[in-house]
Amino acid sequence: MFKLExxxxxxxTVRNVEQSVQWYVEVLGLERRFKKEWGSHPAVVxxxxxxxxxxxxxxxxxxxxxxxxxxxYRHVAFRVDRENFERAxxxxxxxxxxxxxxxxxTAHSIYFLDPDGHQLEITTYGV
Numbered sequence: 001m002f003k004l005e006x007x008x009x010x011x012x013t014v015r016n017v018e019q020s021v022q023w024y025v026e027v028l029g030l031e032r033r034f035k036k037e038w039g040s041h042p043a044v045v046x047x048x049x050x051x052x053x054x055x056x057x058x059x060x061x062x063x064x065x066x067x068x069x070x071x072x073y074r075h076v077a078f079r080v081d082r083e084n085f086e087r088a089x090x091x092x093x094x095x096x097x098x099x100x101x102x103x104x105x106t107a108h109s110i111y112f113l114d115p116d117g118h119q120l121e122i123t124t125y126g127v
Contacts, residue, residue: 023115080123
């Protein structure tokens, strides 16, 4: 059996690639990757060993991301320690981003949306 190392990237479609890249860099502190090699096809942002590959949507009037009644990947979760969880909560609220907190028992999470409506999560096991 082969052995996987990690998730390399999650692919997202967005209305405006460069605006989304800027949002992920400014709001979540992700770094732009492979710009010289790939430009914006896809645009790649990431942290550690995980990246988001950002592609342009191929529709003039795209449908919103599906809800929990649809078979799909529901959200992308980023893990932080407790100190950075509290920092993230404060900074995201300061940007006017609506947060949905959840207590999962062994973890605490905050859920929020990017500009295209993709659900994101920041979670900590430092409960």
